[in-house]
Amino acid sequence: MINRDELLERFTRYVKIYTTSDEESTTFPSTSRQFDLAKILVAELKAMGLKEVELDEFGYVYARVPSNVEKSVPPVGFIAHMDTAPAEGGENVKPQVVRNYDGGDIQLPGDPGVVISPKENPILKELVGNDLITTDGTTLLGADDKAGVAEIMTAAAYMVAHPEFKHGEICIAFTPDEEVGRGVDHFDVKKFGAGFAYTLDGGRLGELEDETFCADGAEVICKGINVHPGYAKDKMVNAIRMAGLFMTLLDEKTLPETTEKRENYYHATGIKGMENETVINMIVRSFTVDGLKDREKDLERVRQQVLEKFPRGEIEIVIKEQYRNMKEVLDQHPEIMETARKAFEKAGITPIHKPIRGGTDGSRLTFMGVPTPNVFAGSINMHSKKEFASLQTMEKSAEIILHIASVLVEA
Numbered sequence: 165m166i167n168r169d170e171l172l173e174r175f176t177r178y179v180k181i182y183t184t185s186d187e188e189s190t191t192f193p194s195t196s197r198q199f200d201l202a203k204i205l206v207a208e209l210k211a212m213g214l215k216e217v218e219l220d221e222f223g224y225v226y227a228r229v230p231s232n233v234e235k236s237v238p239p240v241g242f243i244a245h246m247d248t249a250p251a252e253g254g255e256n257v258k259p260q261v262v263r264n265y266d267g268g269d270i271q272l273p274g275d276p277g278v279v280i281s282p283k284e285n286p287i288l289k290e291l292v293g294n295d296l297i298t299t300d301g302t303t304l305l306g307a308d309d310k311a312g313v314a315e316i317m318t319a320a321a322y323m324v325a326h327p328e329f330k331h332g333e334i335c336i337a338f339t340p341d342e343e344v345g346r347g348v349d350h351f352d353v354k355k356f357g358a359g360f361a362y363t364l365d366g367g368r369l370g371e372l373e374d375e376t377f378c379a380d381g382a383e384v385i386c387k388g389i390n391v392h393p394g395y396a397k398d399k400m401v402n403a404i405r406m407a408g409l410f411m412t413l414l415d416e417k418t419l420p421e422t423t424e425k426r427e428n429y430y431h432a433t434g435i436k437g438m439e440n441e442t443v444i445n446m447i448v449r450s451f452t453v454d455g456l457k458d459r460e461k462d463l464e465r466v467r468q469q470v471l472e473k474f475p476r477g478e479i480e481i482v483i484k485e486q487y488r489n490m491k492e493v494l495d496q497h498p499e500i501m502e503t504a505r506k507a508f509e510k511a512g513i514t515p516i517h518k519p520i521r522g523g524t525d526g527s528r529l530t531f532m533g534v535p536t537p538n539v540f541a542g543s544i545n546m547h548s549k550k551e552f553a554s555l556q557t558m559e560k561s562a563e564i565i566l567h568i569a570s571v572l573v574e575a
């Protein structure tokens with residue numbers, strides 16, 4: 165169904181466009197270079213003949229493939245993000261195509277030190293004979309999530325070129341700034357037009373994800389009393405020392421480096437301060453809200469203990485909700501995962517269900533009224549110079565889009 169060459173052509177073209185997002189930025193999108201890809205996508209969607217193609221001021225691309233059936237079919241959405249992770253360089257990406265992969269080490273031409281080996285990547289054993297796309301070893305690839313973008317574009321092109329392929333209304337969105345956690349900050353649910361959707365983002369063949377973390381941010385503000393150090397006896401309360409003790413008293417069993425699978429954690433991501441005030445930025449993660457509250461209660465325990473040692477100091481903990489586990493909403497709409505499962509079955513793929521120890525654009529969209537599980541897009545070793553993608557996996561991912569459309573028409 166999917167034209168593999170067309171998919172590869174799109175993908176290798178998109179990854180060369182520099183779209184790294186920027187955590188530090190206060191603008192939206194965080195980097196204006198994301199418009200470079202957005203504009204290309206808009207031009208291509210229009211050239212395909214899609215309806216209501218729009219690029220808004222925030223850098224979101226929206227488009228629709230109109231229904232070609234009489235009966236009423238619920239509009240379905242497909243979403244991928246255009247930015248790449250700031251953790252690794254994303255400029256001058258030089259994709260390399262390894263045809264008919266032989267199972268050995270893949271030496272990347274731009275840096276003799278960067279080798280993708282089956283020893284480090286057992287998944288490579290499953291990809292022998294596939295066509296793999298890697299970088300030259302000096303940047304990330306950006307298959308996260310330009311694989312998703314290319315898959316949606318190629319599936320849309322197929323639908324337009326094959327009027328005999330029956331489908332309801334297909335709503336497409338490409339988002340900026342997913343990698344800096346702001347991917348849906350300005351997402352226009354109304355303009356998008358679908359009551360439910362699927363993100364095509366992330367990993368290996370078969371991944372189908374309806375469960376993400378619940379996430380809060382916690383700001384721990386330690387307030388001390390600053391006095392000239394020469395005259396500080398019995399007067400000074402050093403907030404830096406309060407923060408140091410706070411970190412020491414955290415439960416070592418609930419940190420990212422000591423937890424996995426369904427376990428909760430809290431984690432310090434930054435610290436900044438002076439004697440009078442020191443702020444620790446933390447994140448709290450759990451698959452349940454109760455788990456979040458449990459970790460936050462433990463932060464309160466640490467707060468009390470620090471204050472026992474520094475009775476004249478003050479500590480304020482400010483909790484901010486970030487996103488919630490989409491599963492609690494998706495469980496109320498079982499037909500959305502059921503549709504995906506049927507589509508996987510049509511594609512001959514056994515779904516792999518694994519809770520994501522992270523979030524997606526879908527986790528927040530789900531709570532904005534558009535339940536959105538995630539389907540594999542094919543990126544392996546995301547955010548790294550060793551990132552790669554299998555063209556055959558990407559092809560399957562694009563096929564899933566068409567199968568989802570078919571399942572909905574047949575329902």
Ligand SMILES: [Zn+2]
Nearest residue numbers: 308309365366
């Ligand atoms: Zn992604």
